[in-house]
Amino acid sequence: MGKDGLExxxxxxxxxxxxxxxVQLVPVLVWLERRVSAFMQNRFGPNRVGPLGLIxxxxxxxxxxxxxxxxxxxxMAVMYYGAPIMALIPGALALAAIPLGTPFHxxxxxxxxxxxxxxxxxxxxxxxxxxxxxxxxIVIVLGVSxxxxxxxxxxxxxxxxxxxxxxxxxxxxxxxxxxxxxxLSLVGILMVFNTFSFYDIVAQQNPANPLTFNFLGxxxxxxxxxxxxxxxxxxxxxxxxxxxxxxxxxRLPFDLPExxxxxxxxxxxxxxxxxxxxxxxxxxxxxMVASALMATFYFGGYTIPYVSNEAVATFVxxxxxxxxxxxxxxxxNWAAFVTSLCFFVSMLVKILFFLLIFIWVRWTLPRxxxxxxxxxxxxxxxxxxxxxxxxxxxxxxxxxKPV
Amino acid sequence: xxxSQDFLFYFLGALSxxxxxxxxxxxxxxxxxxxLVITMISVAxxxxxxxxxxxxxxxxxxxxxxxxxxxxMVLMLFDLKHEMKTFSKGxxxxxxxxxSSGVLLGMFSTYIxxxxxxxxxxxxxxxxxxxxxxxxxxxxxxxxxxxxxxFEVIGLLLLVIAVGAxxxxxxxGGTHHHAD
Amino acid sequence: MPINPAAWKVGLDHYLYLSSLLxxxxxxxxxxxxxxxxxxxxxxxxxxxxxxxxxxxxxxxxNVNGQVMVFFVMTIAAAEAAVGLALAVTVFxxxxxxNIRFFEHLKG
Numbered sequence: 001m002g003k004d005g006l007e008x009x010x011x012x013x014x015x016x017x018x019x020x021x022x023v024q025l026v027p028v029l030v031w032l033e034r035r036v037s038a039f040m041q042n043r044f045g046p047n048r049v050g051p052l053g054l055i056x057x058x059x060x061x062x063x064x065x066x067x068x069x070x071x072x073x074x075x076m077a078v079m080y081y082g083a084p085i086m087a088l089i090p091g092a093l094a095l096a097a098i099p100l101g102t103p104f105h106x107x108x109x110x111x112x113x114x115x116x117x118x119x120x121x122x123x124x125x126x127x128x129x130x131x132x133x134x135x136x137x138i139v140i141v142l143g144v145s146x147x148x149x150x151x152x153x154x155x156x157x158x159x160x161x162x163x164x165x166x167x168x169x170x171x172x173x174x175x176x177x178x179x180x181x182x183x184l185s186l187v188g189i190l191m192v193f194n195t196f197s198f199y200d201i202v203a204q205q206n207p208a209n210p211l212t213f214n215f216l217g218x219x220x221x222x223x224x225x226x227x228x229x230x231x232x233x234x235x236x237x238x239x240x241x242x243x244x245x246x247x248x249x250x251r252l253p254f255d256l257p258e259x260x261x262x263x264x265x266x267x268x269x270x271x272x273x274x275x276x277x278x279x280x281x282x283x284x285x286x287x288m289v290a291s292a293l294m295a296t297f298y299f300g301g302y303t304i305p306y307v308s309n310e311a312v313a314t315f316v317x318x319x320x321x322x323x324x325x326x327x328x329x330x331x332x333n334w335a336a337f338v339t340s341l342c343f344f345v346s347m348l349v350k351i352l353f354f355l356l357i358f359i360w361v362r363w364t365l366p367r368x369x370x371x372x373x374x375x376x377x378x379x380x381x382x383x384x385x386x387x388x389x390x391x392x393x394x395x396x397x398x399x400x401k402p403v
Numbered sequence: 404x405x406x407s408q409d410f411l412f413y414f415l416g417a418l419s420x421x422x423x424x425x426x427x428x429x430x431x432x433x434x435x436x437x438x439l440v441i442t443m444i445s446v447a448x449x450x451x452x453x454x455x456x457x458x459x460x461x462x463x464x465x466x467x468x469x470x471x472x473x474x475x476m477v478l479m480l481f482d483l484k485h486e487m488k489t490f491s492k493g494x495x496x497x498x499x500x501x502x503s504s505g506v507l508l509g510m511f512s513t514y515i516x517x518x519x520x521x522x523x524x525x526x527x528x529x530x531x532x533x534x535x536x537x538x539x540x541x542x543x544x545x546x547x548x549x550x551x552x553x554f555e556v557i558g559l560l561l562l563v564i565a566v567g568a569x570x571x572x573x574x575x576g577g578t579h580h581h582a583d
Numbered sequence: 584m585p586i587n588p589a590a591w592k593v594g595l596d597h598y599l600y601l602s603s604l605l606x607x608x609x610x611x612x613x614x615x616x617x618x619x620x621x622x623x624x625x626x627x628x629x630x631x632x633x634x635x636x637x638x639x640x641x642x643x644x645x646n647v648n649g650q651v652m653v654f655f656v657m658t659i660a661a662a663e664a665a666v667g668l669a670l671a672v673t674v675f676x677x678x679x680x681x682n683i684r685f686f687e688h689l690k691g
Contacts, residue, residue, distance in 0.1 A: 004407065078434075135536070136456040143447070143463025150440065150474045157433065157479050169476055176472055183464070195536050197455075409593045416601045423605050423628055427612035432621050439624050446631050453598070453642045458650055462634075465657055469625065470664050481675060490615050498613040504607050511603035519596040541647045542654070549604055550651055558657050560585040564662040572671045574676075 017129040026284045027057035029355060034357065037363045067273035070299055072160050075270070079158025084271070084278035087151035091285025093144045096131025096213040099198050100291045101344035102129040102301050102309065104336035128342060130198075137198040138190065141293065145248065148286060149175045155279070159270035167269070170370055177377040178247035178254075181240055183387035186394040188237035189230060189297045202301030205229055205271060208308035214399040227305040231298040236388045238298045240381055245290035247377065249283060252362040256370050291354035295347065302347040313339050419445040437476045443467040457539045505537050598639035605632035619674075623667045630660040 031046075031054060038045030046053035071080065105126050134140055147173040157170020193201045211222040211232055222232075231238045247254040272281065295301060303309060316339045368376065418441065425438035443466045451460035491497060547553050609632060611627030634653045641649020 134456055136460050139457060140459025143460050146468025147462055153475050172472055336573055384479060412593045420604060426624055426628055427608055435621050435624060449635055450638055455638050456652055458653055465661055470661050473668060474624060484625050492619060504611050508607045513601045515596050542642045542650050545647050545651050561662055564666055565613050568669040571673050574673050576666050
């Protein structure tokens with residue numbers, strides 16, 4: 001197949017894989033949430049089923065699958081069944097745009113399975129660990145995650161239940177309000193890094209360069225133990241982005257629309273079984289996207305702190321006996337792949353760290369009342385985000401960072 | 404055979420036309436609003452095929468992510484229960500409207516065919532122009548230098564609209580007014 | 584319907600046909616629908632059609648002014664949608680009706 005065909009096929013396969021990764025990471029997250037919340041509340045979590053309670057989630061998933069699917073009496077089928085599907089799409093699309101590892105270059109070679117079964121010949125190809133790579137990654141991710149409000153609205157209306165509708169309207173109003181603070185806090189990062197594409201942002205946080213500040217011409221280099229991360233360029237923006245992403249994912253302390261005991265269960269009152277599971281997958285997918293964005297913008301992305309990218313590449317390509325069989329100093333394609341894998345693992349560690357913080361905050365802070373929530377979004381976060389934009393602009397003008 | 408760019412245009416164009424027709428024809432206004440969302444998303448895709456990536460993203464954020472959410476929220480709050488006639492009454496009126504729209508479409512098509520049928524192909528983009536930050540920088544420079552007055556007036560307009568919308572929502576009186 | 588594949592290659596005129604067709608659909612909606620909110624939505628559809636033609640011309644002439652114009656049109660359309668909906672909500676609170684034919688016979 002030609003180069004175009006190969007690229008389209010690979011992209012489709014990559015997007016499927018990313019979607020499956022998002023779905024498969026959800027049971028791990030739910031297990032983590034139940035155990036971590038249990039330890040915070042001074043009790044054990046589920047620890048009977050399987051080692052450390054890991055099979056509990058499999059049992060829960062099977063239970064969900066076999067629940068009775070019901071349909072409210074006057075509900076609208078298109079909306080009722082379309083809402084859970086709509087909940088999955090923005091998370092998967094946004095996760096596909098974020099680079100999860102460094103791209104690796106495959107030389108033109110023959111594919112050989114186990115070294116002697118020929119599979120075909122492929123041309124030289126740059127494999128990126130993103131589903132798609134437009135130049136304007138940030139704007140597309142913001143746009144796609146703002147489509148998440150529709151799943152809430154469709155769920156609320158299609159349930160033909162006044163409490164669902166009220167919960168859905170509150171949730172979507174909250175999401176739209178906090179999108180503003182989210183977008184504005186990202187403007188600060190755009191100004192500092194001067195690019196829209198995620199790959200360039202991560203490349204500018206390369207650990208090979210130390211953290212330097214230009215102040216009126218003199219260059220101050222920070223000590224080596226402070227990594228070259230975006231959070232040191234824009235700390236207020238990082239704080240606002242983090243808080244706004246809690247509100248975007250409907251996560252405590254901003255989860256009034258889906259809280260138990262407040263509005264029955266909010267917009268997913270009338271859902272049970274598999275459809276409810278899809279809503280949870282969508283919510284955790286949104287959390288994963290928020291964590292990945294936080295890691296990419298403010299914490300160096302897929303780079304490993306204190307170790308430059310080239311050092312990792314040389315370390316890997318000098319490895320002999322990888323898995324007892326491959327000599328990575330000879331197979332350059334496999335060396336590139338393993339290098340990329342190291343960065344992917346580093347990115348996963350960072351994403352898991354932020355997910356842990358999401359779970360930690362959930363069981364630490366009390367819930368906001370709805371008017372307090374809207375006040376916070378419009379009267380506190382939006383002005384601070386604007387102030388952050390002005391502050392970053394002034395600081396950039398003073399420091400003469402080269403554009 | 405169609406190149407992928409052309410196929411994308413035809414697919415997205417067909418999608419936007421079909422769902423645009425859905426906006427006009429559905430009886431239930433919430434289905435109309437959802438068709439409008441899909442139309443907006445496909446229009447964003449059409450912008451992307453024209454290499455206007457930033458405008459496509461802004462279309463997704465502003466139109467598909469905020470304006471139509473507002474429409475859907477207002478429609479859900481209205482909760483119209485009684486049966487409402489969808490289209491205007493009167494065959495002659497409707498006939499005149501359809502005929503005049505057809506005439507307008509004919510005029511548009513004739514003009515386009517007469518002017519652009521001979522040399523309509525797009526020149527390929529210059530090599531360095533795929534860096535979208537440069538295109539956005541051109542846009543921003545143009546906004547702040549050539550169109551500065553219009554930009555400031557739009558800012559003022561947005562302020563006036565925000566104040567006006569909040570004021571409108573505070574109007575009391577009418578059939579459901581509680582005197583307290 | 585042209586059979587030769589050269590006519591299927593997308594040029595400026597294809598985008599303009601699409602834009603004019605979408606505009607006429609929106610216009611039909613404004614003329615023939617009775618619900619105020621749906622009329623506002625069809626106005627948004629017309630503005631989107633115009634945006635497509637602006638961007639197509641901007642790409643054809645390699646000029647950034649078309650995109651600036653689209654920027655302004657989007658801003659104004661969003662603002663107008665907000666005010667139109669606020670007005671519709673106010674009117675609905677007063678009269679409990681969004682049928683536009685109801686308002687033809689109001690006096691005063």
